[in-house]
Amino acid sequence: MTTSDRPTRRAVLVKIGILLNAAVGAVLAVPVLRYVLSPVTRQRKQGDGAWVSLGSLEKFPAGQTRLATYQHPSATPSDGETAETPCWVRHLQGDTFQIFAINCAHLGCPVRWFPQSNLFMCPCHGGVYYQDGSRASGPPERGMFEYSYKVEQGMLLIKAGEMPTPGAQASLSKGSSPCATSSSRSSSCA
């Protein structure tokens, strides 16, 4: 190695300076990443989401499907009207319900209930579902998303989670459909 090839004091200092900046940058990247990823990480901490009331049972006559709305538990004042979330409540009998997300299982458009023909229809790409939420026709690959529910002191409660999407279906469909589990009730679900 000739003398000219030997790193000078200056060159070494520049390298150390760059390394120093890289180290500080790496340290700063940690809070920045945590900040950016907070919607993903925070949600996991909160876990399952809260039970939300849809109102008293009298609002939902047996044998009918009615629209209900609830305030999402994560709502903040700046959410305005977007915090109000609609869902379809189908009261089969007694304490047996089916509560469907408003979002079509295809691309999330709001499905509408037609009591005359007992069908849910989607205005976007024409997905159609039967009254028990199972797929009837159109592009959806599955039936409608369902909420877990429970009845307490004459109130209907549902577990509000994240917006149901085809890729994240697990979050809402933990509560299984009464039509799927109980064969004795299947006649009323068909």
Next chain:
Amino acid sequence: MRHLLIQELVVRVIKRVGRWFDQRLQLAGPIKETMAHPVPRRTASWFYVFGSGALTVFLLQLVTGILLAIVYVPSAGEAWSSLQALNYQISAGWFIRALHGWGSNFMLAIVVIHMVQVFLFGAHKYPRELTWIVGVFLLLMTLGMAFTGQVLRFDQDAYWGLGIGTSIVSRVPFVGPQLVSLLLGGPIIAAATLSRFFALHVFVIPGTLIALVALHLLLVLKLGINEWPMPGRIVRRATYLQEYHELTQRDGVPFVPSAVVKDIFFSAAILLSIAVCAFVLGPFGPSGQPDPTIIQTAPQPDFFFLWLYTLLSLLPPSSETPILLIGPAIALIVLIGLPFFAGEGEKSWKRRPIAVLTVLLIAVGLGTLTHLGQYTPWSPIMDAWSSQPIPGKYLISRSPLERQGALVFQSKQCRNCHSLGDTGGQRGPPLDQVAVRLTQDQLIRQVIQGGGNMPAYRNNLSPPQTTALVAFLQTLHPIGQAPARDASQTELLKLGP
């Protein structure tokens, strides 16, 4: 005399001020050089104005965007009312919104035309590969601006459009749900969602656009404007730079004023067109409030995403997710890879039939999908059953049973998907002549069992209702043409009892 003296004085002051600045900035030389640099004579053409046209519209978008930002409130609870204020309370607010909205449409259109022109003129070939690649990213950024801008117009379409975007993103394998949370900023579409789309539309994407536009322009200046392609003049890496240099020296004209004249006139024409569209046709929306509990809505994306909307309804369900996720990646790879596998050879579109056919195919494809997206024949017309009665001609001299069937047809929402006399949905086939196509047995089977994209009605119709409905459907055949009949029944009739 005195007048002349004053004039001379003013000129001297201006010159001295100019010199003062240039001694410090030292930009006069490079600017003069850039303006006077020779470009091939034939590039001073109306075909070469789209790049500068896109830049002009981009500047218009920057100015009108800043003007809108001083009034717009990026909060989910207030964005919609701030748009109402812009439209109805602030002087000329509606016009600034209209300029920004129409500017967006024009910008996308000009960017696409620019891209097609560049491709057909072979400008993506050596040595302008990087210019093309930067251009591809400029297209992506422009599309990104169009989508995020549509979200900032925080109305029903924006809300449910976000829902569609979210549903697509959620299908990404493994990390779909995490991406959804990242996109929405929380579990649902709400304030956090609008805030992050505001940041994207106002800071992130425009910043990237400005940087990429600067890079794009720098490359155009460094490498020179693509010469007019001549059939038979082949691009070779070894000789091209020398040939281009000779061409500009031998047959070049100074960029200013020879080439820039048409750019200037085109820019003025585009700005005028945008202004006229904005003035005559007004701003886009906002449509209804972004209230998810108002479900009486049929959301539709803006014009430039209609083709995607159509594609999503026409793809078979099983192949939808793979095509949605893999398709864009393939398109991007092809666009970026283009100058590498077609970086030499003929530039002229007259000698590149496959290039011309590809452009035509894509244009016809996107055009057809967009056209279909404008009247959405796949969507049920949600209120047809209650708003579009069966035409009278289908009810005249029918039996009571058949009329009862017509009533069933109307009240059971059949008309939401089936048209009669050109009214009603187009999701299913029109039924004006259904009796010619299907026999009585087939009609009963279709109604009861459904199939072929129709729901089964076995649980929704009583036997008398089905009988009446089928009786009505059997009357739907042209006068003088007999309804379809089962051939075996004809034989039975011949045999007799």
